[in-house]
Amino acid sequence: xxxxxxxxxxxxxxxxxxxxxxxxxxxxxxxxxxxxxxxxxxxxxxxxxxxxxxxxxxxxxxxxxxxxxxxxxxxxxxxxxxxxxxxxxxxxxxxxxxxxxxxxxxxxxxxxxxxxxxxxxxxxxxxxxxxxxxxxxxxxxxxxxxxxxxxxxxxxxxxxxxxxxxxxxxxxxxxxxxxxxxxxxxxxxxxxxxxxxxxxxxxxxxxxxxxxxxxxxxxxxxxxxxxxxxxxxxxxxxxxxxxxxxxxxxxxxxxxxxxxxxxxxxx
Amino acid sequence: xxxxxxxxxxxxxxxxxxxxxxxxxxxxxxxxxxxxxxxxxxxxxxxxxxxxxxxxxxxxxxxxxxxxxxxxxxxxxxxxxxxxxxxxxxxxxxxxxxxxxxxxxxxxxxxxxxxxxxxxxxxxxxxxxxxxxxxxxxxxxxxxxxxxxxxxxxxxxxxxxxxxxxxxxxxxxxxxxxxxxxxxxxxxxxxxxxxxxxxxxxxxxxxxxxxxxxxxxxxxxxxxxxxxxxxxxxxxxxxxxxxxxxxxxxxxxxxxxxxxxxxxxxxxxxxxxxxxxxxxxxxxxxxxxxxxxxxxxxxxxxxxxxxxxxxxxxxxxxxxxxxxxxxxxxx
Numbered sequence: 001x002x003x004x005x006x007x008x009x010x011x012x013x014x015x016x017x018x019x020x021x022x023x024x025x026x027x028x029x030x031x032x033x034x035x036x037x038x039x040x041x042x043x044x045x046x047x048x049x050x051x052x053x054x055x056x057x058x059x060x061x062x063x064x065x066x067x068x069x070x071x072x073x074x075x076x077x078x079x080x081x082x083x084x085x086x087x088x089x090x091x092x093x094x095x096x097x098x099x100x101x102x103x104x105x106x107x108x109x110x111x112x113x114x115x116x117x118x119x120x121x122x123x124x125x126x127x128x129x130x131x132x133x134x135x136x137x138x139x140x141x142x143x144x145x146x147x148x149x150x151x152x153x154x155x156x157x158x159x160x161x162x163x164x165x166x167x168x169x170x171x172x173x174x175x176x177x178x179x180x181x182x183x184x185x186x187x188x189x190x191x192x193x194x195x196x197x198x199x200x201x202x203x204x205x206x207x208x209x210x211x212x213x214x215x216x217x218x219x220x221x222x223x224x225x226x227x228x229x230x231x232x233x234x235x236x237x238x239x240x241x242x243x244x245x246x247x248x249x250x251x252x253x254x255x256x257x258x259x260x261x262x263x264x265x266x267x
Numbered sequence: 268x269x270x271x272x273x274x275x276x277x278x279x280x281x282x283x284x285x286x287x288x289x290x291x292x293x294x295x296x297x298x299x300x301x302x303x304x305x306x307x308x309x310x311x312x313x314x315x316x317x318x319x320x321x322x323x324x325x326x327x328x329x330x331x332x333x334x335x336x337x338x339x340x341x342x343x344x345x346x347x348x349x350x351x352x353x354x355x356x357x358x359x360x361x362x363x364x365x366x367x368x369x370x371x372x373x374x375x376x377x378x379x380x381x382x383x384x385x386x387x388x389x390x391x392x393x394x395x396x397x398x399x400x401x402x403x404x405x406x407x408x409x410x411x412x413x414x415x416x417x418x419x420x421x422x423x424x425x426x427x428x429x430x431x432x433x434x435x436x437x438x439x440x441x442x443x444x445x446x447x448x449x450x451x452x453x454x455x456x457x458x459x460x461x462x463x464x465x466x467x468x469x470x471x472x473x474x475x476x477x478x479x480x481x482x483x484x485x486x487x488x489x490x491x492x493x494x495x496x497x498x499x500x501x502x503x504x505x506x507x508x509x510x511x512x513x514x515x516x517x518x519x520x521x522x523x524x525x526x527x528x529x530x531x532x533x534x535x536x537x538x539x540x541x542x543x544x545x546x547x548x549x550x551x552x553x554x555x556x557x558x559x560x561x562x563x564x565x566x567x568x569x570x571x572x573x574x575x576x577x578x579x580x581x582x583x584x585x586x587x588x589x590x591x592x593x594x595x596x597x598x
Binding site: 013019029104127133136147164168169171189233234236241242253257259266 | 418593594
């Protein structure tokens with residue numbers, strides 16, 4: 001049996017979208033882009049895809065399945081995961097999954113989909129998603145599946161049914177290992193995700209994702225009722241209080257800044 | 268029937284003492300418990316807890332549940348999680364507060380799942396809804412550009428709280444509280460991961476988290492050289508450590524330990540001097556607790572000027588050496 005890696009990805013609003021280009025819909029408590037800025041695959045999830053593909057590069061007989069859950073997928077965006085060189089894609093697509101920001105719900109949807117997929121050795125996720133930054137889904141998913149979890153890794157190796165990772169700490173890293181099957185999360189320090197090459201783009205064009213509804217994976221709408229309720233979502237108002245320090249020229253401004261900081265007893 | 272009304276804090280010990288984060292949680296928890304008219308309890312788990320339980324009472328707890336277990340040596344998250352679950356099964360709480368940090372990040376979601384409750388991540392503000400006595404937590408989302416206010420529809424909640432969002436209470440050794448010992452009997456099989464090596468790559472000198480002045484550089488510097496040149500010179504003149512934005516770390520100009528922001532360090536200096544940092548909300552999430560932010564940037568429209576108290580619009584190559592020289596003159 002091949003070593004089966006499931007890489008989870010999330011379609012998110014492009015985090016580079018400036019605040020001026022989206023608004024908060026107070027009714028649905030969602031962030032809505034006001035311009036036609038396409039969504040992206042969450043950046044850390046792309047690092048996760050890269051981690052999966054590096055394992056595939058270095059080992060014989062590895063299969064990488066991409067898994068995502070959501071209500072509306074922009075296929076041109078999602079296909080990038082296949083074009084990078086992964087083998088298959090499973091999408092859980094259901095209207096009931098719009099605006100889900102509760103980690104428990106996301107994890108239970110992924111867990112049910114993974115059970116339907118069947119055998120897996122490694123689940124790889126990005127360390128957190130750039131919209132809600134919860135960084136909890138992979139840990140809860142590991143808990144639901146009853147497997148170990150190694151978070152925030154920058155190097156991943158598989159050896160003799162064991163996964164060995166460099167887990168980033170505040171002042172360096174730890175080498176942590178676990179028996180497979182396991183869940184790991186990947187950080188941007190792992191390295192840039194690869195660009196799709198022509199061969200993989202062609203191969204991806206011939207692949208179509210398997211799409212399941214919640215019903216298909218044995219979940220009902222009641223089972224995905226969020227435990228967390230969003231009462232309010234707003235853009236905090238910032239009043240600029242910046243005093244711009246000018247001088248005769250830029251050097252003079254630098255000197256005046258030093259004086260100002262001294263007067264304010266900051267230095 | 269057990270009383271599921273208390274506020275419980277997942278306590279942590281650092282170098283034999285209550286961690287700073289735990290002291291802050293005690294201040295948050297005290298306010299919540301007083302509003303609820305309930306007791307504030309704290310769980311302390313370690314191989315040896317020492318005087319930390321007494322400290323917890325002095326910093327605001329009414330009760331300390333203490334679990335000393337050999338499996339907690341070096342604090343594997345799975346052991347801490349297992350112990351905490353045991354305590355909370357015996358003494359259920361309405362609100363569980365966990366400090367955001369290496370341990371909190373590992374255990375909070377898993378604990379919430381085991382307790383079948385919701386989890387509010389990265390909270391910066393906590394209060395009790397007077398109408399239904401539920402916790403309302405405010406937290407930054409979308410890289411800090413929006414604030415969400417959340418609550419849990421069930422009867423309990425796990426909240427992970429960002430550091431430095433409150434000052435610890437004044438230590439009061441005359442406070443009285445109850446300390447109970449809980450038997451751990453933690454089974455070694457709950458530990459599923461193994462740490463085989465630990466490597467330090469820390470930057471030298473003052474830790475960014477402890478610094479009163481920080482000099483931070485961004486993509487606008489154009490390359491790694493200023494971190495060993497002009498930027499370093501200013502930092503040295505001020506006795507400040509150097510920090511960086513994620514873009515700079517991603518580009519490999521400086522190591523990860525320099526990174527300040529949502530996925531890096533959270534800092535709260537008195538003075539935060541930024542050079543060539545645009546002020547993306549992801550970065551600001553890590554430094555918005557600074558007392559005074561200074562921006563040096565050639566783009567006067569950059570976001571950083573919205574957060575800065577003082578700004579210079581100009582070329583850092585010209586501004587910085589003059590600033591450094593004047594700082595040295597002022598002594």
